[in-house]
Amino acid sequence: MDKTPVTDFATDFDHTDPAWVADPYPIMADLRERCPIAHSDRYGGMWVPVLHKDVQAIANDTEHFTSRTVVIGPGRPGELAPPAPIGVAPPISSDPPFHSIARRLLLPAFAPKPVQNLEGFTQDLCRSLLDAMGDADVVNASFDYAQHIPVGLIAKMVGLPPEDGDLFRGFVHDILEAVDLPGEERMERFQPVDEYLSKVIEDHMVNPKDDLTSFLLDAEILGNKLEPHHVFGTMVLLVVAGIDTTWSAIGSSIWHLAQHPDDLARLVAEPELLPTAIEEFLRAYAPVSMARLVKDDFEFEGCPMKKDDWILLGFPAANRDPAFFDRADEVLIDREENRHAAFGLGIHRCLGSNLARMEMTIALQEFITRFPKFELADPQAVTFSQGQVRGPRNLPIRILERA
């Protein structure tokens, strides 16, 4: 694996390069001026659109771009990627027409009403995490707070023992952040995930419960039970997609407020502004970039794309495009018009978006109620995740005022 530092992102793009991980926004701005679709020979060949219109076009073009692998791996996917339309983790890895069948199955569990029923649980969880911080002057808003909220929610929804949180958080890290390891090593890392989830499935087959695992085991498509690999793949999806993403979104919001005391004071004084502010945090700090594969040789916006080239589908870049948003690089917590793409565009809109918004709302509400004034304890100590999910990892916060 070539880990030469990137000198020109336009021709040698790498989303795991330390410069991109530390601060991708100036790089996106530069690429918009010069490209606007960057290219790289890394990962076996990759294209990186940075304009909203191109991200939107690719997200909606399932004829030329497949979702069968949505996390960029060390090389061209080849035989490792199972074929469309089902893919390894349906429905995120599925293409039409199977996609809508697999998605329709899950949508009701993530619709607004069932999510609303989890608000009390989420509030209790947030408060207990804040209680556990005691009267410490410096708290870690990522490792001691943001991280635990989606872990608690996903464990409850999927039916995993809450005490296994650390364990499956490790799996998620291995899958999402270890993208620059050789293929065989990545497969080895997947082994414990496989064993763990297989045990969860076996346990649910013996003792059905009122959760998504039992729901999947019981579900039918056209009168047939789901294939075992469908159940397994969807559980991987729920665990992987539901955790780092929301953790990142909550963490980025707190990271912003810690550096913008005016925004923090305004949200404390005007809590009714929180939903609008959350949409702006989602726009400006969108955590997730997805991937697509080019189905067959195809020219897109003058780029000669080849079959199985990767596309890094950067929703964060789309959300910062000044051709689409006024003052795109500014964070305006009262931005009223905000057609952001943080949850994707087209048929793969994030299945958990209602859940993520609910978690963000309660997590931020509880945090700023408990700590109405705070700042970064050590700006240099803040680190960000690498890969396709971006958010603060180490996030020490100094509490300046507590309720």
Next chain:
Amino acid sequence: MKIVLTSEKCQGHGRCYSLAPDLFDADDLGNAVVLVTGDLDADQLERATLAAKNCPEYAIEIGA
């Protein structure tokens, strides 16, 4: 002026029913449903316009 929802474009982002819950609701899948199909009063028009301007998929238009 009325709300015109193109359901085939709706992907269930949920911006409309969050911003204007008296004008839009969610179906069982989380996709948008229009609650007020007739002419909008001034206050409704303002919120329907806000909902339309926040739809990432351009599924909502306000038309005559």
